[in-house]
Amino acid sequence: xxxxxxxxxxxxxxxxxxxxxxxxxxxxxxxxxxxxxxxxxxxxxxxxxxxxxxxxxxxxxxxxxxxxxxxxxxxxxxxxxxxxxxxxxxxxxxxxxxxxxxxxxxxxxxxxxxxxxxxxxxxxxxxxxxxxxxxxxxxxxxxxxxxxxxxxxxxxxxxxxxxxxxxxxxxxxxxxxxxxxxxxxxxxxxxxxxxxxxxxxxxxxxxxxxxxxxxxxxxxxxxxxxxxxxxxxxxx
Amino acid sequence: xxxxxxxxxxxxxxxxxxxxxxxxxxxxxxxxxxxxxxxxxxxxxxxxxxxxxxxxxxxxxxxxxxxxxxxxxxxxxxxxxxxxxxxxxxxxxxxxxxxxxxxxxxxxxxxxxxxxxxxxxxxxxxxxxxxxxxxxxxxxxxxxxxxxxxxxxxxxxxxxxxxxxxxxxxxxxxxxxxxxxxxxxxxxxxxxxxxxxxxxxxxxxxxxxxxxxxxxxxxxxxxxxxxxxxxxxxxx
DNA sequence: CGTAATGTTGACTTCAGTCAAAGGATGTGG
DNA sequence: CCACATCCTTTGACTGAAGTCAACATTACG
Numbered sequence: 001x002x003x004x005x006x007x008x009x010x011x012x013x014x015x016x017x018x019x020x021x022x023x024x025x026x027x028x029x030x031x032x033x034x035x036x037x038x039x040x041x042x043x044x045x046x047x048x049x050x051x052x053x054x055x056x057x058x059x060x061x062x063x064x065x066x067x068x069x070x071x072x073x074x075x076x077x078x079x080x081x082x083x084x085x086x087x088x089x090x091x092x093x094x095x096x097x098x099x100x101x102x103x104x105x106x107x108x109x110x111x112x113x114x115x116x117x118x119x120x121x122x123x124x125x126x127x128x129x130x131x132x133x134x135x136x137x138x139x140x141x142x143x144x145x146x147x148x149x150x151x152x153x154x155x156x157x158x159x160x161x162x163x164x165x166x167x168x169x170x171x172x173x174x175x176x177x178x179x180x181x182x183x184x185x186x187x188x189x190x191x192x193x194x195x196x197x198x199x200x201x202x203x204x205x206x207x208x209x210x211x212x213x214x215x216x217x218x219x220x221x222x223x224x225x226x227x228x229x230x231x232x233x234x235x236x
Numbered sequence: 237x238x239x240x241x242x243x244x245x246x247x248x249x250x251x252x253x254x255x256x257x258x259x260x261x262x263x264x265x266x267x268x269x270x271x272x273x274x275x276x277x278x279x280x281x282x283x284x285x286x287x288x289x290x291x292x293x294x295x296x297x298x299x300x301x302x303x304x305x306x307x308x309x310x311x312x313x314x315x316x317x318x319x320x321x322x323x324x325x326x327x328x329x330x331x332x333x334x335x336x337x338x339x340x341x342x343x344x345x346x347x348x349x350x351x352x353x354x355x356x357x358x359x360x361x362x363x364x365x366x367x368x369x370x371x372x373x374x375x376x377x378x379x380x381x382x383x384x385x386x387x388x389x390x391x392x393x394x395x396x397x398x399x400x401x402x403x404x405x406x407x408x409x410x411x412x413x414x415x416x417x418x419x420x421x422x423x424x425x426x427x428x429x430x431x432x433x434x435x436x437x438x439x440x441x442x443x444x445x446x447x448x449x450x451x452x453x454x455x456x457x458x459x460x461x462x463x464x465x466x467x468x469x470x471x472x
Numbered sequence: 473c474g475t476a477a478t479g480t481t482g483a484c485t486t487c488a489g490t491c492a493a494a495g496g497a498t499g500t501g502g
Numbered sequence: 503c504c505a506c507a508t509c510c511t512t513t514g515a516c517t518g519a520a521g522t523c524a525a526c527a528t529t530a531c532g
Contacts (some may be wrong), residue, residue, distance in 0.1 A: 473531105474531100475530100475531090477515105477529080478527100478529070479528070480525100480526080481524100481525085482521085482523105482524085482525085482526100483523090483525105484521105484523080484524105485520105485523095486518105486519105486520090486521075486522085487518105487519095487521085488517105488518095488519090488521090489517080489518075489519090489521100490503105490516085490518090491517095491530100492514085492515085492516105493512105494511105494512085494514100495511085495512070496509100496512090497508100497510075497511090497515090498507100498508085498509080498510095499504090499506100499507090499509100500505100500507085500508100500509085501505095501506090501507105501512070501514090502503105502506100
């Protein structure tokens with residue numbers, strides 16, 4: 001895969017401790033930003049299911065995801081969980097907080113991330129306003145995504161939620177109708193992202209499969225077989 | 237009221253067309269920022285129920301709210317509505333977008349806002365990195381609030397939603413137990429913010445009133461009479 | 473002061489949740 | 503390589519919280 005081709009540290013000398021992080025995966029960040037940041041980066045690897053940090057931990061670090069997938073979530077005291085987003089390579093984690101993290105982050109698949117001291121990032125932002133500018137634009141996009149998710153959670157039916165979810169992933173990853181799309185998270189994760197139960201998610205998958213809107217080659221892949229009908233089912 | 241005491245333009249000469257905007261209400265912005273921005277500000281007044289902009293409009297302007305309350309919302313084609321936030325003086329509106337607004341903004345009460353050309357704001361941000369820094373911190377806070385709202389919409393019961401809503405407002409506005417709290421929005425607005433129906437909101441109000449968690453002096457005021465029990469009811 | 477808009481309450485319905493069981497996949501150790 | 507254990511997913515039967523529909527009460531406003 002060409003995702004492994006380039007190292008985001010480039011050939012720069014100041015890349016202490018920052019190993020094999022594909023440049024393309026630094027995503028929304030400019031190559032220039034990546035070089036700025038690589039000087040303060042520390043690599044971090046996580047196996048699936050391990051936590052990067054927990055809600056309430058002191059928020060000393062921020063991260064960029066370079067490989068794999070992370071889920072961000074909030075928990076209620078009785079264990080109810082709401083996943084607020086699935087992060088993919090290029091995404092920034094830990095932007096939004098004060099003293100402590102306000103959500104937990106856990107690896108969905110094996111994951112590689114770059115860790116930065118929050119204080120070092122702040123210093124870099126003063127030095128390179130362009131970096132801050134790009135972080136603001138990232139935060140704005142996340143905010144727009146959060147608002148779309150609020151509409152989904154507050155007003156859509158189970159069927160509409162699942163359809164919107166699948167279309168959203170396909171769009172983000174640029175996957176066309178008829179093409180198999182990886183779905184690394186479990187049904188439980190999907191349920192907690194969509195504000196549903198596992199059973200309701202499973203039933204909705206089955207119904208859409210029987211209606212030939214989608215195909216399910218296996219439990220961690222989907223193919224959108226009728227995009228128009230799926231967009232219809234999404235409600236907007 | 238001392239809210240009218242100061243003008244956010246201060247005594248500066250370059251305050252073209254920017255009338256009576258109370259400094260204190262520019263809220264999260266520094267006095268310094270306000271002066272930076274006042275040179276490019278245009279005032280805007282809105283009666284209750286009027287729209288500031290609609291989803292899909294070209295996003296040429298950004299705003300700071302100086303008086304009153306705005307609701308931001310998204311609509312589905314069939315009219316279902318999700319209110320994503322109520323904005324109060326000091327809040328920034330229009331941060332998160334590309335070419336077009338991705339939500340609509342409508343006045344809940346009579347409202348005054350400062351309008352800025354997006355392009356002018358961008359220019360000012362280059363000139364004054366501190367301004368951009370503060371906008372990033374505002375966006376981060378909004379993102380955290382959006383995540384809390386996702387938990388509410390995805391995982392809380394009607395009762396928990398209303399309790400969380402009331403506690404959130406009381407905290408934001410620094411209103412103590414036993415003190416009357418203004419609730420300018422309609423039951424319909426509350427329902428569309430909490431992902432419920434008007435009837436369910438009304439019933440939840442009635443139940444909590446009968447349980448003496450709250451008092452309802454009139455339809456646009458609430459008093460939290462038992463904060464501990466209300467926090468209990470909020471679920472977290 | 474009368475009319476329209478907003479809010480409350482009640483009766484009934486429905487969609488998604490709960491509980492339960494069985495089917496499949498994955499992995500470990502004998 | 504197979505037997506067993508565990509975990510995840512699917513399916514079915516039933517329940518319940520919130521939605522819908524309808525009537526009435528209250529408020530706001532021209």
